[in-house]
Amino acid sequence: MLSHNNQHLKLNSRLVLLGTGGGPSIKKARAQPSNALIIGSDVFIIDAGNGVSRQMALADISPQDIQGVFITHNHSDHVADYGTLLLRAWQSGLREPVHTFGPSPIEEMTSRYLDYMKWVIEQRTVEKDRPHLRDLILAQNISDQEPLFEHGFLTVSATEVSHGALRPAYAFRFQTPSWSVVFSGDTARSGNLRNLAKDADILVHEAINPDAVDSMVEQHFPGNDSFRKALIDGHTPVEEVGLLAQEAGVKKLILTHLVPSGIPDFDRPEIWLEGAGKHFHGEIVVGEDLLEVEICPQRI
Numbered sequence: 001m002l003s004h005n006n007q008h009l010k011l012n013s014r015l016v017l018l019g020t021g022g023g024p025s026i027k028k029a030r031a032q033p034s035n036a037l038i039i040g041s042d043v044f045i046i047d048a049g050n051g052v053s054r055q056m057a058l059a060d061i062s063p064q065d066i067q068g069v070f071i072t073h074n075h076s077d078h079v080a081d082y083g084t085l086l087l088r089a090w091q092s093g094l095r096e097p098v099h100t101f102g103p104s105p106i107e108e109m110t111s112r113y114l115d116y117m118k119w120v121i122e123q124r125t126v127e128k129d130r131p132h133l134r135d136l137i138l139a140q141n142i143s144d145q146e147p148l149f150e151h152g153f154l155t156v157s158a159t160e161v162s163h164g165a166l167r168p169a170y171a172f173r174f175q176t177p178s179w180s181v182v183f184s185g186d187t188a189r190s191g192n193l194r195n196l197a198k199d200a201d202i203l204v205h206e207a208i209n210p211d212a213v214d215s216m217v218e219q220h221f222p223g224n225d226s227f228r229k230a231l232i233d234g235h236t237p238v239e240e241v242g243l244l245a246q247e248a249g250v251k252k253l254i255l256t257h258l259v260p261s262g263i264p265d266f267d268r269p270e271i272w273l274e275g276a277g278k279h280f281h282g283e284i285v286v287g288e289d290l291l292e293v294e295i296c297p298q299r300i
């Protein structure tokens with residue numbers, strides 16, 4: 001644990017977008033959603049879509065340094081590799097406990113994954129003389145507890161957001177004395193999120209291009225009105241993302257979980273920039289896999 005003194009002014013803090021594609025379908029343009037917030041040598045993972053371990057390796061992030069994992073909601077593109085991430089981190093030398101948080105039933109999901117992989121966990125615990133993985137995962141269902149998590153000078157808080165029919169879904173705010181970073185998770189435009197993001201240094205927000213919805217429906221599930229409704233009701237059009245960021249007074253807006261991903265007519269940087277920039281007058285970053293963003297303290 002880091003002390004509550006001016007050590008936080010000396011630590012390099014950065015954000016790595018491990019995966020920026022939205023949705024559960026298989027796609028080559030972008031990896032599934034995940035982010036790494038790195039403070040000094042401490043690593044905090046926000047969402048764990050398929051392939052997150054590989055993305056961490058490509059970003060040169062040590063799995064031994066993971067302190068916490070935060071899941072915004074239980075759709076598969078955000079949680080598919082939650083268990084695998086922890087298993088592979090343990091197989092790569094993780095020896096210290098990791099706090100994990102997510103909507104119920106994250107505790108049950110953790111236990112069931114450990115049961116699923118019990119044979120290899122037991123075998124490698126004995127063969128490699130290492131701590132048992134079950135003892136290293138401190139899983140907790142998100143509740144009304146605030147703050148959700150504290151680690152030295154870092155405080156993490158959560159608020160519920162609206163993601164269509166899926167409930168609950170959460171956004172997270174990571175706050176230090178020097179900076180704040182907010183992750184929207186998947187959400188329609190949300191007053192709770194606007195309040196959580198008030199005056200944040202960085203807002204990492206999902207975005208959908210509404211002009212692409214009909215094309216996506218025809219590509220994946222032709223004529224499926226339920227799929228179309230889910231896309232519209234559960235996500236935030238990019239123009240509205242910019243408006244929310246402007247209303248919240250955030251300094252930098254990073255667009256991620258881009259829907260669609262890899263369709264040239266609808267997924268080009270200028271499209272996202274133009275949409276968000278109609279209302280937001282601060283810095284806009286269009287997310288790309290493995291993009292690294294330095295977190296510059298605003299108040300020192």
